[in-house]
Amino acid sequence: MPDTLRAVIYARYSSDLQNAASIDDQLRLCRERAAREGWLLVGSYEDAATSGATLMRPGIQRLQQDARDRRFDLVISEALDRLSRNQADIAGLYQTLAFAGVAIETLSEGRVSEMHIGLKGTMNALFLRDLAAKTRRGLRGRVEAGRSGGGNAFGYTVLRSLTDAGEVRRGDRAINAQEASVVRQIFLDYANGMSPNRIADRLNRDGVAGPRGGAWDKSAIHGNPKRGTGILNNEIYIGKLIWNRQSFLKDPQTGKRQARPNPEAEWITKDLPELRIVDQDLWDAVKARQADRKIIQTGHQAWERRKPRFLLTGLVKCGCCGGGFSTIGKDRFGCSNSRNKGTSVCDNRTGITREDLEGRILTLLTDRLMDPDLVKVFAAEYIAERSRLAATRTDDSAAKRKELAKVIKDQDVLVNALLAGTPAARINAKLELLEARQKQLELELAEAPAPVSSVRIHPKMAETYHERIRAIIAGLSDPDQESQARDAIRGLIDKIVATPVPTAGKRKTLDLTLHGDLAGILAMSLGVQQLTGQQKTSCEQEVVQSTEFMVAGTGFEPVTFRL
Structure with a gap:
């Protein structure tokens, strides 16, 4: 119903609540609160046995993404520290949800405001520091007693026993x-x-x-x-x-x-x-x-102790075992698993010089990407897909405007009821919900993106790509542009797979397969990737966001090119 807030629940337990049942307890209490307030529960998010010192948790990440997609209006949690104990993280989370029009309600603090973020964030940060100090003190006591201070070394077996008090004795x-x-x-x-x-x-x-x-x-x-x-x-x-x-x-x-x-x-x-x-x-x-x-x-062998970050460092993968390529000699790369774990793990002993690797990849990026005939096909598909998305967004905006009109009409009905003598206690709560929903709908309509029909790409964008990639490669030799040029090129590459193949003689060479980052390639082709770091216009941002969206879909697979 339009006059009912859509709510979700977030629950988490970690070092201070080491009990899996805690998740169920938190969910039950939050459901009871939602039932009393008349909120419509549309989902829940959980992070089990996960520290609140970081937001790198699958549950909280999904919650933020769904909030940005406007799938709910309210987050219910047992306490603010369930969401995060880190001051900066909880402040950032609050800002993210507020921007999406989502409020936070906790059983401990009630409706969360900026004041809670400041005070509770400080208290949670102090709790983490105190917890760390207590944990460290306990570990030191175990070490002083001759037991392990955490972890175990190869060659030893961890022993478990019970004390006279029935507690588990650890560290032996x-x-x-x-x-x-x-x-x-x-x-x-x-x-x-x-x-x-x-x-x-x-x-x-x-x-x-x-x-x-x-x-x-x-x-x-x-x-x-x-x-x-x-x-x-x-x-x-x-x-x-x-x-x-x-x-x-x-x-x-x-x-x-x-x-x-x-x-x-x-x-x-x-x-x-x-x-x-x-x-x-x-x-x-x-x-x-x-x-x-x-x-x-x-x-x-000073090069073994100091390995500079080359243009393609971390992007090359072994075609035999899937492991990474690393420096195996001065300016030479090879399979890390084969060198570090032996041929029983990977028998790819074929190496490649840095000059050969970078030369072949830059040639591919310059001469073989963005075939004009394929670009024309993509341009037609792109425009068709953008038209479909534009129609979807238009329908969504129309539905929100219709709902807004009904919310305003329902408020008028309640106001007339008050004027007719209906007790305010029976109406105020519902009136507040309608007012909150009205504000949220007005905010969403105000922030709705402009019609996508204004965004256009041209089949000749291949020419734009070739001009820009040559300019960027030239920037590699310019000390003032080298760093930005390197980042721009790396942004076009998802990975490079190096597979050994036999040659006419006994020696082998590496067959290189480049898996391109299609969103990055298209952004450069459309002229919206700036080497100088200039800020994109709203139109350019819309193009980049739309290409990234479609690349993630089933209709557009990552581009692959072989050398």
Whole structure:
């Protein structure tokens, strides 16, 4: 009904509510609240066992997308901290929902306003900091008692037992004889001159499961000596537990945690001789070889320690195993899995120089994309699809205007009832709902996009693409434009698949298949992708948004080109 608010429920539990039943409890209480208020429930969103310190949660992401699509008018939650505990995130979420005309109602705070966002956001941030401090204090207590401070190392089995009070005792572990023999063999092989790459390859060929149950990677063996990571650097194998080597901070831009080394004075060290797996002589031999290799690398293989970000870094995938391509030599790329995990995982040992790779891809982007005949077909399909979407939007606007007229009419009926002597208590609540719905409909109609018929593309957009891509490639040699040109080119590429194929001789070469990002290619073809970073006009934005929408549909598949 037009006079009823459409509501959805959001529920979440995490570290402070470690109980799966909590989701059901939150949903039940919110349903009861919706029933009392007369709101129409149209859905619910859940995130189970997920921290509220980040918005990178599937449930809250779907909620925001549906809010932007105007599928509901109100979000009901048990408390504001169920939505987020991060100050910046809750403020951003509030602004996103407010822009979409969606309000937030919680069982604890009632209707949420800017005041709640400021005060509760600060309180939730303080809660997270206090929770982290308490967790860290508890972990340190376990370490001081000689138990694990979190996680487990390969070679040990976690033990579970109950205390006299019936609580689970955590942090105890014992040597796993089978895994311990693998650890000793790794140390022995490395001390005898075998590389981490060859050790990983041998373990994979022998079917030995890695620390996480999958294949072995050379990085799991050599790790980082300064940070104590990797099999060869974990001092627990000589009976020494070191805790608090590093701390983690969340990057506010990506939401990912970044490790930061702590000063050695802050490390907590405990001697646990009963957990020793590797004898001291073997450990010292490994450390001596690591020191020797460090000296050699400093003089002759500096490129291994410093890998600059090339034009196509991260975009090339192996056609045999699907893994990424990485630097395998100076200005040379190859399959990462084949180099790091051995030929038993991937036998693609064919490499390619940076010059050859970039040259072939840039040639393809310049000469073979945007065939004029295909562009004409696409232009006709594009215009037809835009016409269909325009008709759909026109129908939606008409329905909203019709609903708005009925909402105003219903308000007049209630006002007349008040004038006729009907008690206000029976009418006020319904009148408020109608007024809220009126404001929302007026806002949606005011923000409705202009008719799409004004947006047109031309079959000659292939010429525009070729002119722009040549200008961008030329910008790669200009220091002032190099960074922007690189980003523009990378935006045209979804991935590059490199598959080895035999040649006339015994050697193999790589067949390159470029999977283009169609939305990016079309944006450049339409002349709306600016190398200089100029802001797009509203018409240009409409074109880009529409192409992105249609690329995601079933009618337009990603473009693929081979070299």
